[in-house]
């Protein structure tokens with residue numbers, strides 16, 4: 001969510017992806033209802049308003065110093081280049097401008113003046129070395145749904161305290177112990193796929209959601225957890241909808257679910273406190289840090305509301321991302337028989353060792369012994385770049401790489417563009433895990449972001465993916481059902497229709513479904 005967090009982000013991320021992209025322009029208008037509703041009545045007023053806005057904007061954007069604004073076109077007043085973005089192939093929208101203006105260029109999209117960045121060095125300045133000058137920027141509706149105290153929306157000391165705690169909960173040393181629970185989730189899910197046609201994305205979402213629930217609540221089956229799962233589904237539907245808080249709309253329902261989620265979480269927190277045990281998962285870590293014995297350290301204390309917003313935020317961040325990545329991995333492995341065979345051999349090696357040693361479950365060491373499968377994950381993170389970019393906003397006027405960026409402008413490091421540069425990744429459109437036999441050039445590869453806001457869940461995401469791939473490749477084969485190409489956004493870019501596949505046990509012959 002992070003980022004993928006926003007509708008704006010979502011649409012932009014979505015649009016800035018893959019050649020076969022399908023653009024649903026209606027979603028664009030949901031961002032700016034003014035553009036579609038009651039146009040005839042408001043046109044005269046709108047014209048005046050646009051003119052005054054233009055005058056104001058020109059004044060506002062005129063660089064006061066000797067440094068120029070970045071090159072690029074701001075398009076039409078207010079509308080900027082939004083229509084171009086949605087009528088051109090989004091890939092060429094960015095690459096044409098990059099070719100014409102260079103790695104840093106300005107544009108105006110969805111009501112915001114933006115600076116796009118596709119050089120690793122400049123992205124590092126925004127995300128790492130001068131990160132204090134660029135704050136995360138998300139629409140208010142997203143803050144309302146996730147909760148304004150969630151880590152994504154903050155800078156400075158509060159963010160630092162949260163990050164320390166969340167990061168520590170997802171370090172390899174902390175997640176090692178959850179491998180058997182993750183494996184159990186996989187083993188419960190896989191039999192339901194056997195000899196069936198499944199929607200890969202939906203199934204992977206179920207899986208990643210269950211892992212996220214274990215990560216935040218531990219393995220205890222508390223009664224509130226089932227309720228939380230149901231409310232979460234409602235929240236998810238409203239997240240990418242138009243932010244209209246009117247009865248009947250998905251957003252309204254999501255806001256209602258959000259309120260109930262808060263109440264349920266508060267009850268769970270109270271019950272854990274009363275029982276004298278903080279319980280497992282990230283919630284346990286939060287309760288421990290805010291416990292009476294730690295209260296003396298102000299730095300450790302978080303209110304129930306802060307805890308609830310961050311628990312909800314982490315679940316958001318953890319599951320759609322991982323599920324989308326897994327869906328791409330299934331597609332890329334399906335498309336390359338030799339690679340699938342090589343990954344299967346690697347996983348059978350692990351299975352063989354387990355049988356010899358008489359260990360029934362996967363161990364942490366097993367997962368550290370899967371170099372090819374790990375490279376498949378790395379290459380999928382690069383090629384699919386499910387988080388195509390992130391959003392920041394200049395907190396003050398900034399002089400940046402020889403340019404002037406006015407306060408309030410959005411600044412977008414384009415991860416995908418960097419990941420697809422031929423000088424860092426030769427033949428960038430080719431899926432080639434062997435390119436990761438050598439470490440990538442510093443700052444040229446950042447699927448989990450970079451700097452203060454980088455992803456604390458990267459190790460958990462990789463671990464759960466390795467566990468699924470171990471069982472899937474050693475036991476099953478799969479065939480894509482229906483149209484093979486195309487992309488949809490849900491909200492991350494994923495293969496069309498969520499990649500329906502037919503899964504059969506490896507010892508059975510695959511019969512291609514004609515649909």
Ligand code: HEM
Pocket residue numbers: 002003136151152153163166170215313314317318319321322325386387390391446447448449450452453454455456457458460461
């Ligand atoms: C394949 C899966 C994932 C990908 C590609 C991914 C990617 C990212 C990226 C690029 C960011 C940085 C956003 C920015 O700079 O604005 C981020 C932040 C974050 N991610 Fe992930 N993520 C994944 C899985 C997870 C998981 C499993 C968790 C939780 C266990 C998680 C929790 C977070 C949190 C809490 C943040 C915000 C950090 C902050 O603001 O300091 N992510 N993620």
